[in-house]
Amino acid sequence: MDSFKIYTQSDIDLLINERVAEEKLGQHVYVYDCPTCAEGEINIQALMDSPAQYVLLGIPEDIGVRANLGIAGTKTAWNSALKALLNIQSNPFLSGEEILVLGHFEIEEPTDASLQGLRKKVNTIDALVYPIIQKIVNAGKVPIVIGGGHNNAAPIIAGASMGTGGHKINVVNIDAHADLRDRAEGRHSGNGFSTALGSGYLNQYKIFGLHQNYVNQTLPNYIAANPNIKAFYFEDLLQSPKSVSENWNDFIADLADPSGLEIDLDSIEKVLSSAQTSSGFELNDIRNILLSNRKNFAYLHICEGATEMEDGRVDIKTGKTIAYLITDFIKALQPHISQKP
Template sequence: MDSFNIYTQSDVLALTNQRDGEVKLGEKILTVSNLDEIEKSNAKFVLLGIPEDIGVRANLGVAGAKTAWLAALKSLLNMQSNNFLVGDEILVLGHFEIDEPTDTSLQGLREKVNQIDALVYPIIQKIVSVGKIPIVIGGGHNNAFPIISGTSMGKGNKKMNVVNIDAHADLRNRAEGRHSGNSFSTAIGSGYLNQYQIFGLQQNYVNQNLADEIAASPNIKAFYFEDLLQSQKSIVENFTAFTANLKEPCGLEIDLDGIENVLSSAQTSSGFGLNEIRKILMANTKNYSYLHICEGATELADGRKDSKTGKTIAYLVSDFVKALRPRIYQQP
C-alpha cells in the first residue's frame, strides 16, 4: 500500500560517504522518528522525496522521474559541512512509497494521480503548519497541486501565490483527469492558488487558446523565454522584477525540463543554464513557503541516462537554503 517512509539517522548515514578529516552534510543533517517530532526540530527546512513518474506517464510522457530522488539525496548528503552550510538547518524526513496501479491505462494512471494527491497533501500540511519549509524533490509536476493545497491548508487556508520556472504552463484542462500537465489549473480551480506566474515559458509549447487565456487572466502572468533571450537585462534582474509583486504566502517551482540538457521526459537543448537558475536562487529575497524541484531523472524508460541530475538538484537545494536561511532564522 502507498505510504510514507520516515528516515532514521542510520538510513541517512548509509548514503553518506564518511572520510577522515572531513564532515559531510549527511553527518549533520537531522532526522525524526515520527511526524509529531518535526515541530520540535531546530531545522527550518524539511527535505522529502516523491519518487514517482505516474503523473508524467498519465500526461503521455516518458517514465523515469522516479529516479531523481535517491540520486539527489546522495549528492546532497555528500556535500561538505562547513560555515557556508552546516547541515543541521535541514531535516531529512523521508520519501513516499507509491505502488504501481493495477490499471495502467491512461484512465487508470490518472485515477492513481488523484490517490497520490491525497497521499501527499497531508504531509505537506503538517510540515507547514508547524512553521517549517518543505523542500520537495519529485517526481512529476503533478505533485505541485498537493504541495500547493497542503501549504495553503498549513497556512490556515490562505491562497497561495506561486512562481514556476518552467518551459511549460501546466494549465491543461482539469476535465482530462489528473496528470503532470494540469497541476496549476487544478490548484486554481480548487481555490488554493491565486497568483500564478510562469518564468521562462516557451512560445513553442503554448497553443493559441492557452496564450489567449494567459493574456486575458489578471491572475496568470508569463515571462516568455523568447523575450528573455532578447532582453538587455540579466536573468536575475528580470526574475526579480517579474516576482516583485508576488505576495506571501508564496511558493517556488523549478521544473528541470526548463534547464538545458538536464535529463527529463521533455529534455531541452534550449533553456536556462544551470548557473542562471543558481544565480536566481542565490539572489532570492522572498520568504518562500516551499521549494519544489521536479521532472528530472537519472534514467528514462527509453534508455537515456545521466548521472549528473542528482548533483544538479543538490546544487539547487543548497543554494535555496543558503539564501533563505539568514532571514528564516532571524524570525521569532
C-alpha cells in the same frame, strides 16, 4: 500499499561516503524524532521541536508523467539527489543542521496501467501528499520537495494553503510549460496548476521562461485575460537587455506572501527529463536566482528530473544538479561567512 517512509539515522548513514578529516552534510542533518508517536505517524509538535527550518522529502514517482503521455523516469531523481546532498561538505557556508530529512513516499504501481488508470492513480497520490505538506507548513517549517512529476504541484499547493490557515498560495514556476491543461482530462503532470486554481488553493500564478513553442492556440489569450496569471516568455528573455536575474526580480516584485517556488528541471538546458530541452536556462542562471533570493518562500518544489529514463537515456549528474539547487535555496536566507554586513 501506498505509504510514507520516515527515515532513521541508519537510513542516512547508509548513503554517506565518510572520509578522514571531512564532515558531510549527512553527518549533521536531523531526522524525525518522536518517541511517543505511533509508527509512521508525523506529529506537528515533533516537527516544531526540531531545530531544522527546512524539511526535505521525496516523491519518487513517474505515474503523473506517464498519465500525460510522457516518458517514464522521474522516479529515479530522489535517491541520487539525496545521496549527492548528504555527501556535500559540512562547512561555514552550510552545516547540514538547517535540514531535517523526513523521508519519501512509497507509491505502488496501479493495477490498471491504462491512461485512465494512471490518471486515477494521480488522484490517489494527491490525497497522499497534501496532508504531510500541510503538517510541515503548519509546524512553521519550509518543505523542500523533490519529485516526481509536476502533477505534485497541486497537492503541495493544497497542503501549503491548508498549513497557512487556508490562505491561497501565490506561486512562481520556472518552467518551459504552463501545466494549465484541462482538468476534465483527468489528473496528470500537465494540469497541476489548473487543478490548484480550480480547487481554490492557488491565487497568483506566474510562469517564468515559458516557451512559445509549447503553448497551444488558446493559452496566450487565456493568460492575457486572467489577471492572476502572468507569463514571461523565454523568447522575450532572450531579447531582453536585462540579465535573467534582473528580469526575475522584476517579475516577482509583486508576488505576495505566502508564496511557493517551483522549478521544473526541463527548463534547464541538458538536464535529463521527459521533456529535456536543448534551449533553456543555463544551470548557473537558476543558481544565481536562488542565491540572490531574499523572499521567504513557503516551499520549494524541484521536479521532472531523472537520472535514468525508460528509453535508455542516463545522466548521473542530475542528482548533483538538484543538490546544488537545494543548497543554494537554503544558503540565500542563512547567515554565513561570505555575506558582508
